[in-house]
Amino acid sequence: MTVPFGWYLFLSALLFVIGAVGVLRRRNAILLFMCIELMLNAVNLTFVAAARHLGQLDGQLFVFLVILVAAAEVAIGLSIIIAIYKSHRSVDVDDLKLLKW
Amino acid sequence: MAQNLIVVLPELVLALLSVVVLLIDIFSESRSRLRQTAGLAMMAVVLTLAVCIALWGKNLSGYNGIVRLDSMGLLLSMVCLVSAGATILLASDYLRQIGSEKTEFFLLILLSTVGMMVMVKAGELLTLFIGLETLSIPLYVLAGFRRQEPRSQEAALKYFLMGAFASGFLLYGIALTYAATGTTIFSELRHSTSTEAIAGSPILLAGLGLMLVGFAFKLALVPFHMWAPDVYEGSPTPVTAFMSTGVKVAAFGALVRLLGGGLASLQEGWGTALWMLAALSILFGNILALKQNNLKRLLAYSSIAHAGYILVGVVAYHSLPTAFGPWAVSYYLAAYVVMNLGAFGVLILVQSRPGGAEKLEDLRGLSQSHPLVALCMTFFLLSLAGMPPFWGFVAKFYVFGAAIQAGRYYLAIIGVLGSLISIFYYLRIIVEMYMSEPTEPEPKLSSSLAVRVTVGAAALLTLLGGLFSSGLADAARDAIRMLITP
Numbered sequence: 001m002t003v004p005f006g007w008y009l010f011l012s013a014l015l016f017v018i019g020a021v022g023v024l025r026r027r028n029a030i031l032l033f034m035c036i037e038l039m040l041n042a043v044n045l046t047f048v049a050a051a052r053h054l055g056q057l058d059g060q061l062f063v064f065l066v067i068l069v070a071a072a073e074v075a076i077g078l079s080i081i082i083a084i085y086k087s088h089r090s091v092d093v094d095d096l097k098l099l100k101w
Numbered sequence: 102m103a104q105n106l107i108v109v110l111p112e113l114v115l116a117l118l119s120v121v122v123l124l125i126d127i128f129s130e131s132r133s134r135l136r137q138t139a140g141l142a143m144m145a146v147v148l149t150l151a152v153c154i155a156l157w158g159k160n161l162s163g164y165n166g167i168v169r170l171d172s173m174g175l176l177l178s179m180v181c182l183v184s185a186g187a188t189i190l191l192a193s194d195y196l197r198q199i200g201s202e203k204t205e206f207f208l209l210i211l212l213s214t215v216g217m218m219v220m221v222k223a224g225e226l227l228t229l230f231i232g233l234e235t236l237s238i239p240l241y242v243l244a245g246f247r248r249q250e251p252r253s254q255e256a257a258l259k260y261f262l263m264g265a266f267a268s269g270f271l272l273y274g275i276a277l278t279y280a281a282t283g284t285t286i287f288s289e290l291r292h293s294t295s296t297e298a299i300a301g302s303p304i305l306l307a308g309l310g311l312m313l314v315g316f317a318f319k320l321a322l323v324p325f326h327m328w329a330p331d332v333y334e335g336s337p338t339p340v341t342a343f344m345s346t347g348v349k350v351a352a353f354g355a356l357v358r359l360l361g362g363g364l365a366s367l368q369e370g371w372g373t374a375l376w377m378l379a380a381l382s383i384l385f386g387n388i389l390a391l392k393q394n395n396l397k398r399l400l401a402y403s404s405i406a407h408a409g410y411i412l413v414g415v416v417a418y419h420s421l422p423t424a425f426g427p428w429a430v431s432y433y434l435a436a437y438v439v440m441n442l443g444a445f446g447v448l449i450l451v452q453s454r455p456g457g458a459e460k461l462e463d464l465r466g467l468s469q470s471h472p473l474v475a476l477c478m479t480f481f482l483l484s485l486a487g488m489p490p491f492w493g494f495v496a497k498f499y500v501f502g503a504a505i506q507a508g509r510y511y512l513a514i515i516g517v518l519g520s521l522i523s524i525f526y527y528l529r530i531i532v533e534m535y536m537s538e539p540t541e542p543e544p545k546l547s548s549s550l551a552v553r554v555t556v557g558a559a560a561l562l563t564l565l566g567g568l569f570s571s572g573l574a575d576a577a578r579d580a581i582r583m584l585i586t587p
Contacts, residue, residue: 009280009304016273023266032262039269043276050280059279062227066272069234073265076241080257083248093262096255098335 256335
């Protein structure tokens with residue numbers, strides 16, 4: 001018995017919403033960042049499920065591109081967070097208030 | 102095969118040249134490395150510009166329609182290159198002033214420009230996304246380029262988190278669109294969304310909505326604009342100039358292609374959403390700019406309002422063959438890039454004096470100490486405000502004309518109202534420059550030739566663009582007329 005396509009979409013939508021709400025609610029930069037990764041993985045799930053549903057390979061291919069971009073973002077993002085930590089000794093975004101948020 | 106390579110030739114040339122610049126820079130033992138690398142980067146930009154000019158008039162599509170080489174793509178690529186070139190010229194002096202000898206700056210600008218050029222030529226959703234990321238990731242680094250400066254760090258983190266968040270939305274929208282239609286290529290999307298069953302699918306509509314949110318974040322449209330003033334204020338000034346011009350060109354180019362080329366049959370849906378975003382951006386951008394005292398923040402809010410005006414042109418973009426919208430958008434983008442870069446150039450000049458800052462008071466009495474600089478700034482501000490005979494006036498005229506042609510009368514009225522509000526805060530700067538006494542006797546500004554030439558050229562273009570507008574407009578119209586037949 002196969003799982004219907006709609007369930008995959010529902011699950012990925014749920015993951016995406018958890019990620020998005022996390023970005024808006026959390027204050028720790030690392031956690032914010034992990035929530036963004038969760039959103040991207042919800043996207044990957046959608047791509048894979050859609051590819052299977054449509055009987056194409058394209059969707060699975062797109063996942064590689066997304067993973068690649070996410071990896072590049074991690075490299076830049078973590079280095080920015082480290083630079084912040086070195087000078088502020090904290091990665092809480094509420095501590096960053098030189099500029100009006 | 103050969104055609105595929107021709108289609109991506111400008112991007113290929115720029116990407117390869119930027120690697121060459123990097124290698125020369127690494128092995129260089131020259132004492133004036135900063136100047137040398139800036140010169141090399143400038144040469145790369147000029148060469149790529151020449152390639153774009155050589156390809157002018159071609160209408161090709163490559164890699165099964167994933168990338169398109171047409172007049173709009175080339176025109177906007179050239180505008181991006183101009184923005185990159187001006188940023189390099191403005192930055193070489195600025196970097197020396199802040200005591201940074203890091204030559205990576207220029208390389209990052211070049212790589213970001215490659216992403217912009219991919220984005221304005223994209224004929225497919227994932228290509229668009231890759232272009233967007235290629236453009237964004239170097240910009241995250243550039244925003245935090247003054248590593249020891251807490252404001253710059255903060256700007257980098259905010260820009261990064263907001264950018265990644267926006268990418269998430271855009272990407273989820275792409276995934277849902279793919280799930281609903283089974284394709285990501287614009288020409289096929291256009292075909293498949295013309296059937297009733299797919300065009301009405303809730304999954305596709307959700308995808309469209311999420312993509313629009315992603316774009317609205319990237320373009321800093323109200324109500325997704327909160328990050329922009331902070332990031333613009335905290336970033337190094339040349340980077341702010343680049344962000345507020347190049348990124349907008351790339352994102353608007355892609356938006357026009359996606360909505361006009363791929364999702365034209367959903368016009369009713371995105372038309373209404375963009376209508377509201379445009380009206381809100383024009384009104385709130387201008388009203389919030391009124392009480393700004395920091396010039397970078399003021400220009401940030403002004404750029405939010407300008408994104409609103411450009412969006413008016415996108416909304417007006419309905420039935421393709423006769424539509425006025427797409428070239429009005431391209432035309433406005435070109436004018437906006439020139440006048441905005443000019444204004445930031447003057448800001449860099451003002452910041453260059455000892456203890457120079459970016460407050461409104463720092464311009465006090467500029468007309469007495471530096472009459473030419475003050476005159477150039479006046480040109481840019483009047484042009485941004487949309488006063489005749491400057492280029493900004495003509496551009497606004499066409500965008501609002503497009504809105505009226507499309508029957509969006511209210512939007513044109515809101516646009517004109519917004520411009521009226523904007524005159525107030527632009528004039529405030531001019532009054533400060535001309536009507537008040539300088540605070541210190543003789544503020545000495547940087548004598549860098551590169552910065553002065555850039556500002557002067559931008560001022561000349563702002564004036565000439567307005568005076569010879571009909572010729573330019575005809576050229577732009579001819580160019581865009583044969584556009585987008587996916």
